[in-house]
Amino acid sequence: MSKAEYVYSVLLDEIRSARIPGGTALRAGEVAKRLGVSVTPVREALRRLEKDRLISYEAHHGATVVDLGDEALAEYYGLRAVVEGLGARLAAARITPEQLASLRELHAAMAADAEHGRYALLGEQSRHFHLRIVDIGGPAFLGAHARSVRNSFPVPAEASLWLDEAQVKAQMEAHEDILTALAAGDGAAAERIMVDHINRAGEYRQETSGPLTGDLA
Numbered sequence: 001m002s003k004a005e006y007v008y009s010v011l012l013d014e015i016r017s018a019r020i021p022g023g024t025a026l027r028a029g030e031v032a033k034r035l036g037v038s039v040t041p042v043r044e045a046l047r048r049l050e051k052d053r054l055i056s057y058e059a060h061h062g063a064t065v066v067d068l069g070d071e072a073l074a075e076y077y078g079l080r081a082v083v084e085g086l087g088a089r090l091a092a093a094r095i096t097p098e099q100l101a102s103l104r105e106l107h108a109a110m111a112a113d114a115e116h117g118r119y120a121l122l123g124e125q126s127r128h129f130h131l132r133i134v135d136i137g138g139p140a141f142l143g144a145h146a147r148s149v150r151n152s153f154p155v156p157a158e159a160s161l162w163l164d165e166a167q168v169k170a171q172m173e174a175h176e177d178i179l180t181a182l183a184a185g186d187g188a189a190a191e192r193i194m195v196d197h198i199n200r201a202g203e204y205r206q207e208t209s210g211p212l213t214g215d216l217a
Contacts, residue, residue, distance in 0.1 A: 023064065025063065073153070080149055084134055087137035092189075131146055133182070
């Protein structure tokens with residue numbers, strides 16, 4: 001990994017997880033000092049983040065993390081529903097017994113963590129569950145698109161709605177229904193369940209949390 005790649009990966013993770021919140025100014029010199037690199041790789045990383053539309057440049061202000069609001073939140077979940085829904089539909093026709101077993105193993109691990117109240121582990125596991133399905137359905141393009149969408153909208157880890165005990169059961173049931181549809185080779189059902197699952201997540205988040213305060217699905 002080059003120094004520019006290192007800086008980019010660190011800043012991307014910090015922005016995606018909202019440890020660097022929207023509206024924060026990113027000064028190349030300060031970032032370089034904090035990460036122990038020169039200014040040159042930091043500037044290269046900032047240019048990549050600008051292409052990702054995660055930061056913007058303004059005259060006399062420099063680079064600033066984009067502050068996203070309600071419209072972006074709705075677009076984020078809508079786009080996720082389309083991409084991940086299509087991934088689920090295609091996966092139903094392509095999934096192998098080994099891939100299905102791997103997904104069931106991940107789901108079982110989540111169920112065990114949920115049963116023992118280890119809710120802090122569920123958000124990242126759910127992310128892997130969704131992305132594995134999209135990778136199976138669309139290994140050429142959809143997997144990369146799904147990651148790009150998820151990386152484009154900051155979600156504070158501590159605000160994950162998987163931490164809400166009242167929501168965990170419904171989320172686990174949706175994942176179980178998706179697995180059932182995949183096992184049956186029912187692409188239409190897999191897509192419908194995935195889309196409904198993500199849309200309900202977006203609606204719940206808008207109603208209860210507001211922008212930048214949690215990820216449900």
